[in-house]
Amino acid sequence: MDTLFRLFSPQSSRDLSRNSSSSRSSEPRQIHHQHSFLHHNSFARQREVEFYREECGTEHHLYMDEDFSSSSSSKHFQNPHQPPSTTTTTTTTTPTPTPIFDPADLSLPQDLNLDFASPSSSSVGASGAGRRWSSQLLIECARAVAARDSHRVQQLMWMLNELSSPYGDTEQKLAACFLQGFFARLTSSGPRTLRTLSAASDRNCSFESTRRTALRFQEVSPWSSFGHVAANGAILEAFLDPSSASQRLHILDLSNTFCTQWPTLLEALATRSADDTPHLSITTVVWSASPSTAVQAVMREIGQRMEKFARLMGVPFRFNVVHHAGDLSDLDLDTLDLREGGSSALAVNCINALHGVSPADHRRETLIAAIRRLQPRIVTVVEEEADLEGGGGGGEEEGEAFFKVFKESLRFFSAYFESLEESFPRTSNERLALEREAGRSLVDLVACPAAESAERRDTAAGWSRRMRSAGFAPAAFSEDVADDVRALLRRYKEGWTMRAAAEESEDASAGIFLEWKEQPVVWASAWKP
Amino acid sequence: MFLSSAAAPSNSTSISEEASVSSETRFHVSFSSLLAPSSPHHQPQQPPPKTRKKRSQPGNPGRPLSLSPQPCSSWLLISWVRGHIYAADPDAEVVALSPNTLMATNRFICEICNKGFQRDQNLQLHRRGHNLPWKLRQRSSKEVARKRVYVCPEPSCVHHHPSRALGDLTGIKKHFSRKHGEKRWKCDKCSKRYAVHSDWKAHVKTCGTKEYRCDCGTLFSRKDSFITHRAFCDALAEESARLMSAAVTTSPPLHQPLFRPFSSWHPTTSSNPNLIFNPSHDLDLGALQIKPAENDLPSLDHHLPTGTSTSAHLSATALLQRASTMGAMSFTNTVSGQGYDGMMVGDVAAFPMWQNGHRLTRDFLGVAAGETGDDDDDLLLDLVTASSCAPMGDPTKQLAGFPPVTGPWD
Numbered sequence A: 001m002d003t004l005f006r007l008f009s010p011q012s013s014r015d016l017s018r019n020s021s022s023s024r025s026s027e028p029r030q031i032h033h034q035h036s037f038l039h040h041n042s043f044a045r046q047r048e049v050e051f052y053r054e055e056c057g058t059e060h061h062l063y064m065d066e067d068f069s070s071s072s073s074s075k076h077f078q079n080p081h082q083p084p085s086t087t088t089t090t091t092t093t094t095p096t097p098t099p100i101f102d103p104a105d106l107s108l109p110q111d112l113n114l115d116f117a118s119p120s121s122s123s124v125g126a127s128g129a130g131r132r133w134s135s136q137l138l139i140e141c142a143r144a145v146a147a148r149d150s151h152r153v154q155q156l157m158w159m160l161n162e163l164s165s166p167y168g169d170t171e172q173k174l175a176a177c178f179l180q181g182f183f184a185r186l187t188s189s190g191p192r193t194l195r196t197l198s199a200a201s202d203r204n205c206s207f208e209s210t211r212r213t214a215l216r217f218q219e220v221s222p223w224s225s226f227g228h229v230a231a232n233g234a235i236l237e238a239f240l241d242p243s244s245a246s247q248r249l250h251i252l253d254l255s256n257t258f259c260t261q262w263p264t265l266l267e268a269l270a271t272r273s274a275d276d277t278p279h280l281s282i283t284t285v286v287w288s289a290s291p292s293t294a295v296q297a298v299m300r301e302i303g304q305r306m307e308k309f310a311r312l313m314g315v316p317f318r319f320n321v322v323h324h325a326g327d328l329s330d331l332d333l334d335t336l337d338l339r340e341g342g343s344s345a346l347a348v349n350c351i352n353a354l355h356g357v358s359p360a361d362h363r364r365e366t367l368i369a370a371i372r373r374l375q376p377r378i379v380t381v382v383e384e385e386a387d388l389e390g391g392g393g394g395g396e397e398e399g400e401a402f403f404k405v406f407k408e409s410l411r412f413f414s415a416y417f418e419s420l421e422e423s424f425p426r427t428s429n430e431r432l433a434l435e436r437e438a439g440r441s442l443v444d445l446v447a448c449p450a451a452e453s454a455e456r457r458d459t460a461a462g463w464s465r466r467m468r469s470a471g472f473a474p475a476a477f478s479e480d481v482a483d484d485v486r487a488l489l490r491r492y493k494e495g496w497t498m499r500a501a502a503e504e505s506e507d508a509s510a511g512i513f514l515e516w517k518e519q520p521v522v523w524a525s526a527w528k529p
Numbered sequence B: 001m002f003l004s005s006a007a008a009p010s011n012s013t014s015i016s017e018e019a020s021v022s023s024e025t026r027f028h029v030s031f032s033s034l035l036a037p038s039s040p041h042h043q044p045q046q047p048p049p050k051t052r053k054k055r056s057q058p059g060n061p062g063r064p065l066s067l068s069p070q071p072c073s074s075w076l077l078i079s080w081v082r083g084h085i086y087a088a089d090p091d092a093e094v095v096a097l098s099p100n101t102l103m104a105t106n107r108f109i110c111e112i113c114n115k116g117f118q119r120d121q122n123l124q125l126h127r128r129g130h131n132l133p134w135k136l137r138q139r140s141s142k143e144v145a146r147k148r149v150y151v152c153p154e155p156s157c158v159h160h161h162p163s164r165a166l167g168d169l170t171g172i173k174k175h176f177s178r179k180h181g182e183k184r185w186k187c188d189k190c191s192k193r194y195a196v197h198s199d200w201k202a203h204v205k206t207c208g209t210k211e212y213r214c215d216c217g218t219l220f221s222r223k224d225s226f227i228t229h230r231a232f233c234d235a236l237a238e239e240s241a242r243l244m245s246a247a248v249t250t251s252p253p254l255h256q257p258l259f260r261p262f263s264s265w266h267p268t269t270s271s272n273p274n275l276i277f278n279p280s281h282d283l284d285l286g287a288l289q290i291k292p293a294e295n296d297l298p299s300l301d302h303h304l305p306t307g308t309s310t311s312a313h314l315s316a317t318a319l320l321q322r323a324s325t326m327g328a329m330s331f332t333n334t335v336s337g338q339g340y341d342g343m344m345v346g347d348v349a350a351f352p353m354w355q356n357g358h359r360l361t362r363d364f365l366g367v368a369a370g371e372t373g374d375d376d377d378d379l380l381l382d383l384v385t386a387s388s389c390a391p392m393g394d395p396t397k398q399l400a401g402f403p404p405v406t407g408p409w410d
Helices: A002-007 A013-021 A028-057 A085-092 A107-122 A133-146 A150-163 A170-186 A190-203 A207-220 A222-240 A262-272 A293-313 A360-373 A399-423 A429-447 A460-469 A479-490 B011-021 B031-035 B099-103 B120-128 B169-180 B197-206 B223-232 B236-258 B279-303 B310-323 B331-350 B361-365 B373-389 B395-401
Strands: A248-255 A279-288 A317-325 A345-351 A378-384 A496-500 A512-516 A519-528 B078-081 B084-087 B093-096 B148-151
Touching: A133 A150, A133 A170, A133 A399, A150 A170, A170 A190, A170 A399, A170 A429, A190 A293, A190 A429, A207 A222, A207 A293, A207 A429, A207 B223, A222 A262, A222 A345, A222 A378, A222 A479, A222 A512, A222 A519, A262 A279, A262 A293, A262 B223, A279 A293, A293 A317, A293 B223, A360 A460, A378 A460, A399 A429, A399 A512, A399 A519, A460 A519, A479 A496, A479 A512, B099 B169, B148 B169, B223 B310
Parallel strands: A248 A279, A248 A345, A279 A317, A345 A378, B093 B148
Antiparallel strands: A378 A519, A496 A512, A512 A519, B078 B084
């Protein structure tokens, strides 16, 4: 959003009030003003966000103004095909927003409230599903983008801008995140926006905050613990299989969950193979687009704690971290000393790692083949279920491809945001952090080319196809592991179910799905060479 | 409670007396010998049923021999439990039942109508109904003259060797089920499997009711969130340091002289006041803390070769023990845990183990928690916390978490 500020010079407040009372027309000047008003609003909101971000770090209450964050899903849906004049009535009541750029000013929220209040008075035919207004708006906007209908795009974005908020309900949040993506796309500043957002989050990243967010997330939602429990179960069974038990175990951990998977594995290892606990080494690979000192510090701290904990558990343990900048497929796995002289049994654990690899140039196949060459005893793959690969070619997708990817992103992230909303308490800094992260992913998905994207998830069927063609065969989860997963889901709130992947044809995907309200969201599987 | 021989406080003297009286200097210390201190040659007898029911005693109870400086004969088989030395009964008949017999549920058969019963009493009751003539009513006294000890038929098992035989039939049956049997019972909350129905029942009672408290003060109802939290908790740094130092400090005074059985059988009483180690304290520990202590110790075997981690595995289960909030940890409990912890560190290396790295006391009993490796924490927890929160003289309450005794302790 900062980039927008640079692109558009700030308008004076006088201009703004003038803009607010003018009706929409197709005159370029008006459009420009509306653009700037629109951008100002977003900019102001961005400043708010920054302000709140700073607050986050000091543990202040994030929700200082309850009424501004109150759910306004009951507001009426503005039909985009209605004459534009109706939309401007919402802004006539806007008081002069003089201190817009003052981060301490919280009066802007009132504007939003009023905006929401007036549509009911102007009562434009509130067609459409009241609850799903954001999806409809967003889809319309995406369609317009795909069709390169800039006028319509601007109309819709303006509306979205009015109605969205990163602190509102799920609909508003989704609208806000996608809107951010749209902005980046239309201004061709996707990668730049992404870098800015990543740098901002990096600045606030610390061991404390990471730990808090990750652990709280796992406490309230099985989104990540589902994959962890399934993977740990499969790994343990593969390692402790009496026919091939080894005294040295090595796990190559390609994951973005900051080693929260391993304490339970260590405990299980200590208690299950009671008499002679084998030696365990874990090599964690952390990847990012650009090197980050914050992440390095976090991993250092994590490493220390893991080692102490392993000592506490009585498991001989060694921990290595590898920081990799760039695409994972470029990492040379042979340099990691995974065999430790040849005696260790190897397991490879990929949590959300594969979709971080660029879909272009067969890089994903390259990585999987490299893993195959390591001859691991077992490979666990946990991925989020969404068909976002798109064209896979260079350059941003255009037209239909973009629209398809957009719809799928909307579906997936709606489920994600909804589950976050229902799992976390009403006011939660951890959830905000996760939503912000999702916002970054969305900017990547909407505004960045697929070839450079690290968010191009694929479906279980897609990954299964790749694994099979690389020479892996699916290893079904045992009944015990399935029971463990079911017991895990029982510990959480309602809404989560587990489903085994369909096994009919040769091409079918293996593994199990975590479903949120009957919609598969996370896929966990195990593979053997 | 231990049945003390005539003079309770002066245990040491009474044992040495008995031993020295015996012309063969047999260190024959089955429980019965203590009941009849006058007889110089101690016949192996059935210990009275009353004492056999005491779960707090090992299968082959006896006086701790730690106190006695007598020389011993070479044929004496020594196995020791919880830091005490007990001599196996050399005259006992070693019985190895077949797996089928062990798994059979109705082993008491009426000879008249061939009806099967699970318990001897039930069979006797049934036999009464046959109106037998008087003399047939009595069980032939010759049959039960010899004490029987049972070994596990599974050759790879620790208890296959006669020196590690178990003293009672129920014990060996349960052991066989647990270790070598199919686990047919499953907890639906945590998917733990059990072979013995009573183990399963006991677990289901407590599964999910435990709460875990981290050292930092946070309370958890879920074990997995507790574990993950603990791994990254700030309290971890101090914790491991404390554990290490505790293990180190308690080990030296206790272990050395006590556990070099073949070398230390010389008059060292005076030089090792620690050996005596407050017999009353031992008694207390023996009577009340046997369960937790003996359960602590065997876990230390896990890392014989790596010295520092011997106490570390203790802490995997100790961690969960300590964290459980079913009862506050008493001081004695901690001390005994640490103390035995210390004793074990050196012992194991010194004593020629039949099978390296196996657990001692629990398997000796054949009944205790943790034979199935994953029972460690739960049953351990139950025992520890149950014992720590139970009043001294209430044995039934102590065994709250333990599989209930279903029959006579035979």
